[in-house]
Amino acid sequence: MHRVVALYRSSVGKKILMAFTGFIWIGFLAGHMFGNLKAFQGAGAFDSYAHHLRIFGEPILPYKGFLWAFRTVMFLALAIHVLFSWQTSRQSWAARTTGYRRQKSLNFDFASRWMRWTGVLILVFLVFHILHMTTGTLHSPTFEAETLTQSFAFHNLVTGLVSPWMAAIYFVAMVAILFHLWHGVWSIFQTLGGNHPKYTGWRRPFAVLVSIVIFLGFVSIPVSVLTGIVTQ
Amino acid sequence: MNLDAKIPAGPIEQKWDKHRFDMKLVNPANKRKYEVIVVGTGLAGASAAATLGELGYRVKCFTFHDSARRAHSIAAQGGINSAKNYQGDGDSIFRLFYDTVKGGDFRSREANVYRLAEVSLNIIDQAVAQGVPFAREYGGLLANRSFGGAQVSRTFYARGQTGQQLLLGAYQALKRQVALGTVKVYTRHEMLDLVVEDGVAKGIVTRDLVSGKVESHAGHAVVLATGGYSNVFFLSTNAKGCNVTATWRAAKKGAGFANPCYTQIHPTCIPPAGDYQSKLTLMSESLRNDGRIWVPKKAGDERRARDIPEDERDYYLERFYPSFGNLSPRDISSRRAKEMVDTGHGVGHMKNGVFLDFKDSIQRLGREVIAERYGNLFEMYEKITGENPYEVPMRIFPAPHYTMGGLWVDYNLMSNVPGLFVLGEANFSDHGANRLGASALMQGLADGYFVAPLTVGHYLAGVPRDPVTNDHAVFRDAEQAVAEKTSRLLAVNGHKTVDEFHIELGRLMWENVGMERNEAGLKETLQKIPEIRERFWSEVRVLGSGDTLNQSLEKAGRVADFLEFAEVMAWDALTRDESCGAHYRTEHTTPDGEAKRDDEDFAFVSVWEHKGVGEKPVLHKEPLEFENVKLSTRSYK
Amino acid sequence: MNLTLHVWRQDGPTAPGRFETYQAKDVSEHASFLEMLDLVNEDLTREGKEPIAFEHDCREGICGSCGMMINGTPHGPNKMVATCQLHMRFFHDGDEIWIEPFRATAFPIIRDLVVDRSALDRIIDAGGYISIRTGSPTDANSIPIRKRDADEAMDAAQCIGCGACVAACPNASAMLFTSAKVSHLGLLPQGQPERWTRVVDMIAQHDLEGFGTCTNHGACQEACPKGISVDFIARLNRDLMQASWKAAEPPVAAAGGGG
Numbered sequence A: 001m002h003r004v005v006a007l008y009r010s011s012v013g014k015k016i017l018m019a020f021t022g023f024i025w026i027g028f029l030a031g032h033m034f035g036n037l038k039a040f041q042g043a044g045a046f047d048s049y050a051h052h053l054r055i056f057g058e059p060i061l062p063y064k065g066f067l068w069a070f071r072t073v074m075f076l077a078l079a080i081h082v083l084f085s086w087q088t089s090r091q092s093w094a095a096r097t098t099g100y101r102r103q104k105s106l107n108f109d110f111a112s113r114w115m116r117w118t119g120v121l122i123l124v125f126l127v128f129h130i131l132h133m134t135t136g137t138l139h140s141p142t143f144e145a146e147t148l149t150q151s152f153a154f155h156n157l158v159t160g161l162v163s164p165w166m167a168a169i170y171f172v173a174m175v176a177i178l179f180h181l182w183h184g185v186w187s188i189f190q191t192l193g194g195n196h197p198k199y200t201g202w203r204r205p206f207a208v209l210v211s212i213v214i215f216l217g218f219v220s221i222p223v224s225v226l227t228g229i230v231t232q
Numbered sequence B: 001m002n003l004d005a006k007i008p009a010g011p012i013e014q015k016w017d018k019h020r021f022d023m024k025l026v027n028p029a030n031k032r033k034y035e036v037i038v039v040g041t042g043l044a045g046a047s048a049a050a051t052l053g054e055l056g057y058r059v060k061c062f063t064f065h066d067s068a069r070r071a072h073s074i075a076a077q078g079g080i081n082s083a084k085n086y087q088g089d090g091d092s093i094f095r096l097f098y099d100t101v102k103g104g105d106f107r108s109r110e111a112n113v114y115r116l117a118e119v120s121l122n123i124i125d126q127a128v129a130q131g132v133p134f135a136r137e138y139g140g141l142l143a144n145r146s147f148g149g150a151q152v153s154r155t156f157y158a159r160g161q162t163g164q165q166l167l168l169g170a171y172q173a174l175k176r177q178v179a180l181g182t183v184k185v186y187t188r189h190e191m192l193d194l195v196v197e198d199g200v201a202k203g204i205v206t207r208d209l210v211s212g213k214v215e216s217h218a219g220h221a222v223v224l225a226t227g228g229y230s231n232v233f234f235l236s237t238n239a240k241g242c243n244v245t246a247t248w249r250a251a252k253k254g255a256g257f258a259n260p261c262y263t264q265i266h267p268t269c270i271p272p273a274g275d276y277q278s279k280l281t282l283m284s285e286s287l288r289n290d291g292r293i294w295v296p297k298k299a300g301d302e303r304r305a306r307d308i309p310e311d312e313r314d315y316y317l318e319r320f321y322p323s324f325g326n327l328s329p330r331d332i333s334s335r336r337a338k339e340m341v342d343t344g345h346g347v348g349h350m351k352n353g354v355f356l357d358f359k360d361s362i363q364r365l366g367r368e369v370i371a372e373r374y375g376n377l378f379e380m381y382e383k384i385t386g387e388n389p390y391e392v393p394m395r396i397f398p399a400p401h402y403t404m405g406g407l408w409v410d411y412n413l414m415s416n417v418p419g420l421f422v423l424g425e426a427n428f429s430d431h432g433a434n435r436l437g438a439s440a441l442m443q444g445l446a447d448g449y450f451v452a453p454l455t456v457g458h459y460l461a462g463v464p465r466d467p468v469t470n471d472h473a474v475f476r477d478a479e480q481a482v483a484e485k486t487s488r489l490l491a492v493n494g495h496k497t498v499d500e501f502h503i504e505l506g507r508l509m510w511e512n513v514g515m516e517r518n519e520a521g522l523k524e525t526l527q528k529i530p531e532i533r534e535r536f537w538s539e540v541r542v543l544g545s546g547d548t549l550n551q552s553l554e555k556a557g558r559v560a561d562f563l564e565f566a567e568v569m570a571w572d573a574l575t576r577d578e579s580c581g582a583h584y585r586t587e588h589t590t591p592d593g594e595a596k597r598d599d600e601d602f603a604f605v606s607v608w609e610h611k612g613v614g615e616k617p618v619l620h621k622e623p624l625e626f627e628n629v630k631l632s633t634r635s636y637k
Numbered sequence C: 001m002n003l004t005l006h007v008w009r010q011d012g013p014t015a016p017g018r019f020e021t022y023q024a025k026d027v028s029e030h031a032s033f034l035e036m037l038d039l040v041n042e043d044l045t046r047e048g049k050e051p052i053a054f055e056h057d058c059r060e061g062i063c064g065s066c067g068m069m070i071n072g073t074p075h076g077p078n079k080m081v082a083t084c085q086l087h088m089r090f091f092h093d094g095d096e097i098w099i100e101p102f103r104a105t106a107f108p109i110i111r112d113l114v115v116d117r118s119a120l121d122r123i124i125d126a127g128g129y130i131s132i133r134t135g136s137p138t139d140a141n142s143i144p145i146r147k148r149d150a151d152e153a154m155d156a157a158q159c160i161g162c163g164a165c166v167a168a169c170p171n172a173s174a175m176l177f178t179s180a181k182v183s184h185l186g187l188l189p190q191g192q193p194e195r196w197t198r199v200v201d202m203i204a205q206h207d208l209e210g211f212g213t214c215t216n217h218g219a220c221q222e223a224c225p226k227g228i229s230v231d232f233i234a235r236l237n238r239d240l241m242q243a244s245w246k247a248a249e250p251p252v253a254a255a256g257g258g259g
Ligand SMILES: Cc1cc2nc3c(=O)[nH]c(=O)nc-3n(C[C@H](O)[C@H](O)[C@H](O)COP(=O)(O)OP(=O)(O)OC[C@H]3O[C@@H](n4cnc5c(N)ncnc54)[C@H](O)[C@@H]3O)c2cc1C
Pocket: B039, B040, B041, B042, B043, B044, B045, B062, B063, B064, B065, B070, B071, B072, B073, B074, B075, B076, B077, B078, B079, B080, B162, B163, B189, B190, B191, B192, B225, B226, B227, B228, B237, B238, B239, B242, B243, B245, B246, B282, B401, B402, B423, B424, B425, B426, B437, B438, B439, B440, B441, B442, B444
């Protein structure tokens, strides 16, 4: 046990946990993107997928049981990720209080400098996004809450994104995700010690590929709604 | 001056073993009651401090560097010798002993050298166990190469950074003791005096280089491992901080200075590029294995190397020494290069070098082979000079590199001042008049790991265990003297910088007490040094104060000491009226122009006793006897 | 060539610092950067101004003493060299050069460009060694080591402890240094017994010294005069993870007598 505590105490341990939780969220994003892409198959496919998530595991689990378990895990992962990014950021800020008059960036990629800010953007977006698509709080009056037998996710999605403003918010958030993962996916390999002469060279292209696929997968939705490719 | 070398009786192979048994031991429970001061954290100092700490003594270790790991030993490139005979090519302890005595031109002490060769085996074991990543063969065993003209492969190396890796090993051992609390390391502390009470070493005075605070530290024994004094020449391959201060101040307190004129010049260094040159860079000697050395036949030839046809090139080493050619020993190749430059055949924009040309070997072996052997050296050369050695021949010239002279010590590495031990390059013991390549690292570690910890213990066993303090008046006096000297330097406030004086002294020493010496030049030098010294004390300008970090002040103190010490060097060179090893008196040459030894009159160690600044020091002699290696003349024709 | 230098001057650890501008005149392109500073210092001294304090010793890129920010990069614009190996031929007549000390909370400024890097030494104190006793080891060839491992250990061991990695890192993290040390010993069979405690303890000391957290920027590798690779940081992370999975052994009190 004291080793686990030591892991938590050390800066490297924190960053290892950040990488794990980041990885969990990437997994979620992949799944979420996959689900979102069902929008191209029309309302039926999309809504039944959304409904399925809620009744998954029934009757062993109660209605939304799986969903809540899942939400808990995701929430904890996010909390750990955010908490440790806050703690490690503070450690780093304190580690250099006077900057340089001039400094050339020697970083491997441009995205690494913006991790903290793209991260905050993602967090803000998440809150907004849940209030928008899940609770409907920030949605136009057209929001339709789910029922025990049906989900109206597709309807909510399309009506929620027809406004160019909304689409723009989603777009900006997706750019943040793109940048966060651009560095983050590569960073996971590095942080978890996943380097080996055989595939070290593939880490960076892989990270770029993953982040671009996720970015394109997600933005295709608001873009398609705006341009009318996906309509009700 | 008592110069009893205390060489144990008996056959040479048994001396050290027998001595180890005869030495007195300190009861383990009492070790902690003894305090030992170690000055220097190079190979010799760090290994000694670590081992003494490990044995249980309380150790205070001082260095003027900001970290123990920055000592000049870090710069050694080539390798370290050991008589392991892993290559099975006929090496043995006796062969290493024999080569070293002969290489030193019969001016070293047989018993010490034999012990060095014996202990060389343990050094490699020790270093490997510490994690020194020596080069290895594919089978996983240690690799060796032959070095400095040796006929067996006994040199262990870690790329071109052997000194660095060995020092890191010793430094880590030291840090382990720091963590265990047995050793305390004082960084950025310069030792500025030795405290001697009733003829016995009792402690040191230091200056904290950051706060300027002058303090004294008392110990039951004092160990100096403060390195060499090549920087007396200003330009040398040594780090800028290397100096003679610690040993010289000890000499002023009564320690004999032995063989100060034995200074080694390394033949393959990059020549100075201009007046602003601050130090010289060594290029590994291994380059001579494949490079050919030449100069244009015509003096003052202005053409580029590639435009000079074959028949107008003088491959002078191949001409003079057909059998050894470009691999002739360090001192011989150095002198010949100087001769070429002095007669107007020098190359480069300052006409101060000779060519080391790889054209033929590139043609013969191909560029890849040469790149594999010397790639990193070529890169280093290009970084410094901006010239590409694959295309243009390298330029090289000799430079001061190592000092065989140092404080006199007996077989126990103790100076004539009881309680003062001297290790590594700072002592005079093992290399005679010339040092073989890859043997300084060996000596530093032998002294520090395997000899001093035992001999210091032997000394301590005869010393009362009472706690030491620096309450005595001698400590106050010494502190005051140091503080006064510092304020004097600050008070001169003349118009010339410290470096101007250092450069002036260096040029003088290089001209007259460098590679070649003669009576007229030495006498002139003895006249000029006091004159420079006097001007120094009335014209030097040291700004700032004594209670902050003040690098000019540090430098000024060191140059002031060089200005005193240089005189002893010149006296030594003048009185040693023979040529031997690196000490080359133009009056004493063989018909072929080689060093001519005079064993009849000069088979002794010259030990100088300080009599006051500006006074002629007094010469004492320790006779040298050769029972195991027959006196013979070197020949490299 | 003639150059304009903007140099950070600071009289002491707590004194406020400032940039001062000096002219370096008639600098030869063959001179090294430190020789250029020597010349400036000689001029300053003659003018009665205190010379610029900067650290240096070997002047051949191995002792790790030298180090300053030159136009925003540690050790200057050239890759794989220390400041002392940087030559003026890489600058042009009329250039303006900004010279600043390495900045990190763990590297307090002592004066001008001289900073206190003893934090790196204390990271070694925390376990950067192999515990053996002088004279006790077995024959050096009794444990063969794969050439690949020996070479990789040497790659890590080349670190000169200059601190440029810290200076370059946006987080002022000393992870490259720490990882080089941990990997050097961890790659060798002799380093195995202490491998897991070493990594935990050295990282703990790293944090205690006030260095930042590594977020894999990679600037350290780019600035490192010895080209130490960030792959060693990955290796360090892996070691730390393994160390936490290994069953915790109760700590044993150090043996007396200085063991
Ligand atoms: C470029 C170069 C390459 C070399 N290559 C080789 C090689 O390949 N093989 C080989 O065997 N040898 C080689 N040598 C020689 C060898 O490196 C040195 O002789 C040896 O390392 C000296 O070690 P040392 O411990 O005696 O002294 P150093 O390593 O010089 O250490 C001296 C220590 O004393 C301290 N000190 C000095 N004065 C004071 C003072 N007044 N107060 C406080 N502290 C003080 C310093 O801070 C330092 O810690 C080379 C030398 C040079 C210059």
